Amino acid sequence: MIPSGKDLLSLDHEYDVIVAGAGPGGLTLSCFLGKRGFRVLLVDPRESMSPLGRGELIQPLGLGILEDLGLLGPLLLQEHVRYDQFHFFGFDRKPLMTSSYQGKGLTYDWALSVEPYLQDSLMWKMLESLPSVTLFPGGRYLSHETRDNGVYVQIEKRGGVQTIQGKVLVGDDGRDSRLRKNLALPGVVKEYKDSYVSWSFEIPENLSLESPASDMSARYYLGPGEIFFLFATSSRKRFFLYMLKDRKIDEFVSRGNSDFLKRVDQCIPGLGDVLISAGFPGVSALKEWVIQKVDLEQWAKDYAVVIGDAAHATNPHVAQGRNQAMEDGRLLASHLETALSNPSTSLLDELRKFENIRITKTKALHHLADEMCFVWNSDNPLIVWGREQVFRGISKTPSLNRKIVRTIAGEDFLPLSLFDRINAFLKGLMQ
Numbered sequence: 001m002i003p004s005g006k007d008l009l010s011l012d013h014e015y016d017v018i019v020a021g022a023g024p025g026g027l028t029l030s031c032f033l034g035k036r037g038f039r040v041l042l043v044d045p046r047e048s049m050s051p052l053g054r055g056e057l058i059q060p061l062g063l064g065i066l067e068d069l070g071l072l073g074p075l076l077l078q079e080h081v082r083y084d085q086f087h088f089f090g091f092d093r094k095p096l097m098t099s100s101y102q103g104k105g106l107t108y109d110w111a112l113s114v115e116p117y118l119q120d121s122l123m124w125k126m127l128e129s130l131p132s133v134t135l136f137p138g139g140r141y142l143s144h145e146t147r148d149n150g151v152y153v154q155i156e157k158r159g160g161v162q163t164i165q166g167k168v169l170v171g172d173d174g175r176d177s178r179l180r181k182n183l184a185l186p187g188v189v190k191e192y193k194d195s196y197v198s199w200s201f202e203i204p205e206n207l208s209l210e211s212p213a214s215d216m217s218a219r220y221y222l223g224p225g226e227i228f229f230l231f232a233t234s235s236r237k238r239f240f241l242y243m244l245k246d247r248k249i250d251e252f253v254s255r256g257n258s259d260f261l262k263r264v265d266q267c268i269p270g271l272g273d274v275l276i277s278a279g280f281p282g283v284s285a286l287k288e289w290v291i292q293k294v295d296l297e298q299w300a301k302d303y304a305v306v307i308g309d310a311a312h313a314t315n316p317h318v319a320q321g322r323n324q325a326m327e328d329g330r331l332l333a334s335h336l337e338t339a340l341s342n343p344s345t346s347l348l349d350e351l352r353k354f355e356n357i358r359i360t361k362t363k364a365l366h367h368l369a370d371e372m373c374f375v376w377n378s379d380n381p382l383i384v385w386g387r388e389q390v391f392r393g394i395s396k397t398p399s400l401n402r403k404i405v406r407t408i409a410g411e412d413f414l415p416l417s418l419f420d421r422i423n424a425f426l427k428g429l430m431q
Contacts (some may be wrong), residue, residue, distance in 0.1 A: 015041045015134075016340050018153050018166035020141035020179055022046070024116075024322045025308035026172030027123040028329025029336075031069050034130035036337055041164060042127065043139040043155055049121045053200040055233040056116045057083070060101075060108040061410025062323040065330050071122050078118040079234035083218050084110040088391055091223030091266055096391035097401075104405045111409070113218070113233050115200075116322065143182055144169055146302040168336065168347060169304040172325065175292045177310035185306065187296030192315060194377050195247040197286040201278040203236040213270035214238075221267040222387070225379025228267050238278075240264075241289070241316070245379060249288050257282050291315055295366045299359065300351040307332060312362035315369040317376060323410045324365065328358060364413055389428030396427045 017033055019026045022044035030042045058066070066072040085100040101109045127133045142154040142161065150167040171179030180189075203214045218231040227243035242260070244252050252260070260283050261272035294313040299306050308325035335350040375387050394400045400423070403414040416424070 014150065014165040014167070015039045016167050017041070017336060018151070018164060018169050019043065020153070020169065020171045021173030021177075021308075021310070022120065022124065023172035023174060023308045023310075023325055024120070025325035025328040025332075026170065027120060027127070028065060028069070028326045029170060029172075029307070029333050030133060030329075031071075031123055031126055031130075032330060032333035033336065034127055034133040035069070036333075037132050038337070038340060040127075040133045041136060041166065042133065043136045043141060045138065045140045047138045049117045049124055051115055051117050054115070054198055055113050055200065055231060055237075055239040056322050057231075057319050058112040058114060058119070059319060059323045059408065059410045060106045060111065061320075062326050063108045063112060065326045066119070068330070069123075069126070071119075071126065074122050075112070075114065075119055078114065078122075079237065080118075081113040081216055081232045081234065082110045083113055083231070086218045086220065088220045088222065089267070090388060091221050091226060091228075091263075093221075093267065095395075096222070096388055097395040099401060099405050099408070101405055101409065104402050104409070106406065106409050106411055111319075113231055115233050115237075141171070141173060141178055144179075144304065146304070151303045167303065167340065168351070170332065171304070171306040171310050172308040172329075173306075173310055175294055175309040175313040177294075177306055179304065180294075180296070180306050180310050183301045183304055183306070185296050185298050185301065187294070187298070189292070189294050192291040192293060192373065193246055194373070195244045195249070195291060196241045196289040196316075197244060197249075197252070197283070198239065198241050198289055199275075199280070199286055200233075200237065200239045201275065201280070203238065203274065204277050205236075207274060207277060209235065211270060213268050213274045219268070222376060224381065224384045225377065226263075227376065228264060230268070230271075243377065244288065245377070247288075247290070253284050255283075293366065293369075295363065296359070299355045300348075303347065303351075305332070305351050305355065307358075311358075312366070314362070314366055315373055317372040318365055318369045319408050320365055320410060324362060327410070331357065361413065364415075368407070368415055386425060390421060390424045391428065393424030393426065393428030396430075397424060400424055 016038040017040050019030050019042045030040050033040050087098050088096040139155045139157045142156050144151050144153040151169045153164050155162050207214055216232040221228040225245040229241045232238050265272040292313050299311045307328035332354050335354040339345045339347040339350040406412040407414050
């Protein structure tokens with residue numbers, strides 16, 4: 001549980017950094033700055049860090065950041081699953097590709113599957129121990145005013161509004177960011193045309209973990225206009241995503257439980273029975289996950305900057321949301337430390353430097369995500385056929401597999417060139 005925090009009304013000093021939103025970027029930033037002794041106020045509307053009913057993958061990029069903070073070891077003591085490979089199949093269960101992290105020259109040759117609140121809770125606990133950090137759960141950023149000596153931020157809690165002074169304001173307040181809207185930052189904010197339903201469940205104790213329907217392997221199934229992804233967050237906890245083409249949630253629900261269970265059984269025989277045994281609530285109870293794209297041309301304005309999903313929410317196909325937000329936090333902490341420790345260094349210049357570095361990387365990831373959506377989500381028979389050949393060709397070509405894994409791991413950005421794709425397509429045709 002998040003503690004009650006300090007009474008802001010009793011605080012009469014200004015902060016170096018005010019962070020609006022305890023997303024993975026805001027938490028990472030606060031941890032790095034707090035460990036270096038900077039005065040940080042972290043405000044978040046939630047009263048507690050609670051399970052979200054889903055899993056997330058922490059890639060090698062994120063694992064390295066957690067190690068830098070001294071939190072990787074403690075996180076590995078929590079429920080988790082290490083994945084060093086991911087399997088891709090068609091909906092006919094024919095193998096398309098296996099992406100292995102082994103032998104790719106990564107800092108960590110595995111990704112961590114975990115319920116995200118476990119990481120967030122560890123970071124919050126660290127912040128509690130840092131004397132220069134003030135935590136304010138239940139507080140909501142409303143607005144701010146920029147002056148020559150910094151920013152004056154209005155924060156609401158239980159109907160009361162307080163004004164707090166800081167040198168810089170950072171927003172990791174999600175894809176619907178209020179700070180982004182208040183700054184009127186230019187860029188693209190829109191919803192992807194396809195959505196997902198998801199469910200987190202636990203394999204009953206009376207079921208064996210040895211069967212294909214309940215084992216812990218991470219599996220993607222791609223069909224014409226159809227995607228199903230299943231992975232584990234502990235020995236018995238599972239999480240799935242199922243794509244809804246063109247966001248046809250009403251049509252999905254109207255087809256009923258039996259149709260959905262039949263579809264997942266087509267991918268993994270026996271999985272329907274496992275879901276029923278785990279208490280499957282029915283398709284009408286599954287929450288639709290609408291995927292939003294946030295691709296800004298500008299992240300910083302005056303003494304305020306957005307990070308994480310507020311700046312670059314992207315499609316889950318690239319498996320980079322949490323990891324790139326954490327990288328935002330780590331890099332921004334370095335630039336803020338440079339400016340705040342040296343009076344001759346311009347804070348605005350450091351914010352612009354940070355913005356330029358991160359925009360270049362996240363725009364490249366957005367371009368990759370859009371390409372993946374066009375190909376992976378397609379129901380066009382010709383694109384589906386070509387996609388399958390490319391997947392099989394990549395599986396046969398170690399150099400291409402390496403490019404993909406190092407990109408998804410977050411340690412490089414090595415998208416496949418046109419030549420790479422043609423090469424993979426031709427190799428995929430060879431049986």
